[in-house]
Amino acid sequence: MESLEPIPQCVDCLMSLAKSALSLAAPGNSNLIKKSERVTRKILDDAKNKELSSPQIANRILREIRNLTGVADPFKDFKTREMEQAKKIFMRLKAHVGQGLQSRVRLAILGNSLDFFKNPEQALAEIPQQFHNKISFFRDDIDRLEACLQKKPGMVLYLTDNAGEIYFDGPLFDYLRRNSKQTVLVVKGGPALNDLTRAELHSAGLKNKFDHVADTGTDGAGIDWEWVSKDFIDLINSADLILSKGMANFETLYTGQLLPATFFLFKVKCAPIQNYIQAPANSFLALWKDHKSDVQKKLQNTVIHKAQVE
Numbered sequence: 001m002e003s004l005e006p007i008p009q010c011v012d013c014l015m016s017l018a019k020s021a022l023s024l025a026a027p028g029n030s031n032l033i034k035k036s037e038r039v040t041r042k043i044l045d046d047a048k049n050k051e052l053s054s055p056q057i058a059n060r061i062l063r064e065i066r067n068l069t070g071v072a073d074p075f076k077d078f079k080t081r082e083m084e085q086a087k088k089i090f091m092r093l094k095a096h097v098g099q100g101l102q103s104r105v106r107l108a109i110l111g112n113s114l115d116f117f118k119n120p121e122q123a124l125a126e127i128p129q130q131f132h133n134k135i136s137f138f139r140d141d142i143d144r145l146e147a148c149l150q151k152k153p154g155m156v157l158y159l160t161d162n163a164g165e166i167y168f169d170g171p172l173f174d175y176l177r178r179n180s181k182q183t184v185l186v187v188k189g190g191p192a193l194n195d196l197t198r199a200e201l202h203s204a205g206l207k208n209k210f211d212h213v214a215d216t217g218t219d220g221a222g223i224d225w226e227w228v229s230k231d232f233i234d235l236i237n238s239a240d241l242i243l244s245k246g247m248a249n250f251e252t253l254y255t256g257q258l259l260p261a262t263f264f265l266f267k268v269k270c271a272p273i274q275n276y277i278q279a280p281a282n283s284f285l286a287l288w289k290d291h292k293s294d295v296q297k298k299l300q301n302t303v304i305h306k307a308q309v310e
Contacts (some may be wrong), residue, residue, distance in 0.1 A: 001070050002275040009270070009271055009272050010054045010057075010272055013054070013098055013146070013270065014040070014044065014054065014057055014058055014061060014170065015037075015040060015044075015063065017037055017058055017062075017193075018037070018040040018061050018062075018065060019036075019266065020035075020098065021061075021065045021074045021075070021193075022036045022069070022074075023060055024071075024074040024075060024078060025065060025066070025069040025071040025074035025127070026068075026069045026071070029069075032068055032069060035068055036064070036065055036068055036147075036186055036219060039065075039068070040061050040064075040180075041063065042274060043057060043060050043061050044057065046156040046164045047060075049071055049154055053222065053224035053251050053252055054251060055220070055221040055224070055248040055251055055252050055274075056218075056220075056222070056224055056226075056252070058221055059192070059219065059220035059221060059222075059224050061156050061225075061237055062191075062192070062193070062219070062220075063103075063219070066191075072191060073176075073191035073199075074191075075191065076191070076195045077114075078194055078252070079163040080200075080203070080300075082114075082162070082163055082164040083163050083164050083166075083167075083200060084202050085164065086111070086114060086163075086164030086165070086166075086167050086168070086268070087164075087167050087204075088112075089127050089128065089167075090167035090168060090275055092113075092128050093127070093131050094109065095127055095160050096131065096132070097165055097171050100157045101142060101145065101146050101172075101175055102142060102169075104171045104172040104174075104175050105142055105145075105172060105265065105280060105286060106131065106134065106135055106173065107124050107131065107168050107171055107272050108167060108168050108171075108245070108265060109166065109174040109266070109267065109284050109286070110127055110130055110131055110135065110137070110170060111162075111164070111165035111166075111168025111267050112161060112168075112245055112246055112265065112266055113127070113130070113267045113282075113284075114127065114162070114164055114165065115269070116183050121168075122274065123274070135284055136282035136284070137283075137284045137285060137286050138268075138279045138280060138284060138285055139277075139279070139285045139286060140286050141263070141286050141288035142286050143288055144263070145243075145263045145288065146286035148241055148261060148263075149176070149179040149180065149292065150179075151180065152179065152180060153180045153181070153240035153241045154180070154181045154182065154240045155181065155182045155183075155184065155185075155235075155239045155240055155241075156180045156182070156183040156184070156242070157186050157214075157236070157237055157239045157242045157243070157251050158173055158176065158183060158185050158186060158237060158243045158245075159171075159223075159242060159244045159245060159253075160184045160185065160186060160188075160195070160196045160245055161193055161195060161196070161245040161246030161248070161249060161266075162193075162194050162195055162196065162246065163196045163197075163200045164194075165196070165197065165245065165246075165297065166196055166200070166201070166204075166206060169245065170209065173185060173210065174244065176262075177211075179194075180209070180240075181240070182212060184213070184214050184235065185210040185212065185213045185214070186213075186214050186215065186232075186235070187200075187201065187213065187215050187216075187217065188212075188215060188216055188217060188218075188220065188221075189215035189216045189217045189218045189222075189229065189231055189232075190219030191217060191219050192220045192221050193221075194217045195221060195248075197215070198213065198215060203211065214231070214232065214235055215229075215232070216228050216229065216232050217229020217230075217232045221248040222246075222248035222249050222251055222252035223255070224251055225252070236259065236260070238260070239260045240260055241260055241261050241262070241263070242260055242261070242262040242263070242306050243262075243263045243265065244260060244263065244264045244265065245265055245266065246265075246266050247266050247268075247269055247270070248264075249264070249268075249297055250264050250273075250287075251273070254289065259289070259291070260285050260291050261289065261290055261291045262286070262288075262289045263286070263287070263288055263289075264285065264286075264287040264288075264289065265285070265287075266282055266284075267282065267283070267285075267287055268280070268281060268282060268283050268284075268285065274307050
């Protein structure tokens, strides 16, 4: 697949994102609205000459809005409400979660389908029904994940996404922890939209539920490789398996060449991603990507087989 570069639809979404962040940080400030629009358009223009993904552009926009408004985390209150609502949904489902991997993966991906930017009340009503109806995956590589876990991998990194999802991630995290030597929960290193940081873990009283917690060393949606810390890079290099939640993580990880085996878990929420992976809108993906060395071995085996045939 080619790299995930922004297209016109992404520009509209990024402009909308800037407006949402500003409305939370400085509601009704017309002067700041004009300034933020100019800054956003400049960042978008500059991005045309660089190979930046949409999450990387979004991160640069959000940093500028924080600088303009002086508000360190425009989505702080939003995340608090999101986690409260997500916890309510999870408590209704908790008793129905099975012991196996399938059930826990389905719960985790339903957490990714929560969209509190649009209609939290609708999410509260729909998620339990979706869980009980046993959602189907457009791409289902759960068996690949299961096969990997049967070998008891050394270190597993669980890359989180939105704050409210953490309740839905818990059972899957526990399963990975029992079937690996070490599982590390990775949160964002600073405010990034409504993504999970250490602050939300602490305020929700979840800090002690996860015995190993690390962060990316920077703010920003997805994995912003130009800004992440050396500690995070070292974690990536030491990992045997990555579980990646959400579209932004997919956009910034999938085309990477040096990652460990990675299991992507996300809902297709926009047309550009839908077209990129040729999947229906609102479909669920449990997508496995081999470690680079595994891909090389397959290519070598193909070449050997071809030579033998010839």
